[in-house]
Amino acid sequence: MKKILKYLTNRLFIVGVMILLQVGWIIVLLFNASLRFRFVSFLIKALSLFIIVSIVTKWSNPSIKLSWIVLILVVPIVGVPVYLLFGRSNLTKSTRLRMDEVTGKILPYLPDDTKTRAQLREIDHKAAIQSDYLKNAANAPLYQHTHTRYFPSGEKMFESMLEDIRKAKHSIFLEFFIFDQGVMYDQLFDELAKKAAQGVDVRMIYDDIGSITRMPAHFYRDLQKKHIKCAAFNPARPILSIFMNHRDHRKLMVIDGLIAYTGGANIADEYINVISPHGYWKDAAIRLEGAAAGRFLLMFFEMWRYIVDIDEDYRVFLPSEEVLNAIDSDGFVQPYGDTPLDHENTGENVYLNMINRAEHYVYMYTPYLILDQELMVALCNAAKSGVDVRLVTPGIPDKKMVYKLTRAHYRKLLDNGVRIYEYSPGFLHSKCFLSDDSLATVGSINMDYRSLYLHFECGAWMYGSEAVMQLKEDMLEVFQLSRERTVLDCSYRYPLLGEILQAMLRLLAPLL
DSSP: OHHHHHHHTOHHHHHHHHHHHHHHHHHHHHHHHHHHOHHHHHHHHHHHHHHHHHHHHSSSOHHHHHHHHHHHHHOHHHHHHHIIIIIOOSOOHHHHHHHHHHHHHHGGGOOOOHHHHHHHHHHOHHHHHHHHHHHHHHOOOOBOSEEEEEESSHHHHHHHHHHHHHTOSSEEEEEESOBOSSHHHHHHHHHHHHHHHTTOEEEEEEEHHHHTTTSOTTHHHHHHHTTEEEEEESOOOSSOOGGGGOOBOOEEEEETTTEEEEESOOBSGGGGTSSOBTBEEEOOEEEEEETTHHHHHHHHHHHHHHHHOOOOOGGGGSOOHHHHHTSOOOSEEEEEEEOTTSSOOHHHHHHHHHHHHOSSEEEEEOSOBOOOHHHHHHHHHHHHTTOEEEEEEESSOSSHHHHHHHHTTHHHHHHTTOEEEEETTEEEOOOEEEETTTEEEEESOOBSHIIIIISBEEEEEEESOHHHHHHHHHHHHHHHHEEEOOGGGGOOSSHHHHHHHHHHHHHHGGGO
């Protein structure tokens, strides 16, 4: 009874019910009005046609277009209001202008080193082309004087994070989708509180929806009492808003502007396997020490300034040139962010570039395999061209519906030569790409519609870095621990029914 009462009084449940009631009220109002007044029915049909034309003429993903068009055509009274509320990836004008202003403040701190870029071009022209894309599309400078280290699990990452936090001298900034009470959070909070008491500037950004069911109400007050500054991205409110569909899915931590972490792990016990709700939780992370950490610092401040609307001189948080130049170069590193504000699908395009330009192999970790047409074609074409294309997905799901969606994409990939593995020990949550022993990216970006089109995300693209081969070593081990799927595994007892169900799942995927 206590669990039921706790669930019913949870803020997310209350907000969700209030929003559903508002959506339901609008739909019922339109339905009743269309029955009583013919002109209302005509207006709904006319609006449906206008919206469909608008969707068709947009430069956006065809799969997403098709899903919304089918919903609007089949059930216009439901499809029209739901699309207007949740279907538009673009945000309000005021939101875009505010974020553009914040980005404009950050750009002067992102100079691009033309010598570094020229050096990469001399070494590998194809890699330089991919790097140029990130610079031009995502304001992502290319860095040297950075040492990289790959972590094959959340627990290894967390051990290193705690060590670096204890050595922090000036600042510790964290931005995570989820903070959850438990062993991991308590250990982290204790160390952060100690550093804050010593005068270190400690700040946290969390996504309100991501943490809403996991942290007690007003937990930020406890943080503030310990002199830890805290800000919530896009707080959940019981009113309809198109911005509620966009979340801060980034995972990053920056210490003294010199050390940065990113990857798939949040701050919750399952990520370090203190608890095991889905078998062994396989995650991945990257540690950067040197110049490239500064880009993650500025990425944090972009979000911080957007939320709290306070301007600062970010130079005081960046290490001196002397400190950075003393760090040996470990290949090339290019941290990048992805936002739903710029109409540029940076995260997806990084993946597409790596797939399309791979010569020998491309290996991928992803917890969710919900592909649009572009990714599907790229993977199939690469495999048919003789590239060794391998995907690793979870062996034990965390969300059953998403797991069914993931498997609904297997058959076409397998038919075209893509090799698919399911991680037998448990749930694989890593988001990593590796190709040709030279290129890799590690970050927060899933291969699904929400990560690729709706969320704020981040990652680190690397060429020739130590972490690239560390990732390869991990992937080769994971292949051995995983079960390789075959076309026979995709057979159904009733083939026609199975094909229809999978087709319906793929059609609805962009709406979920």
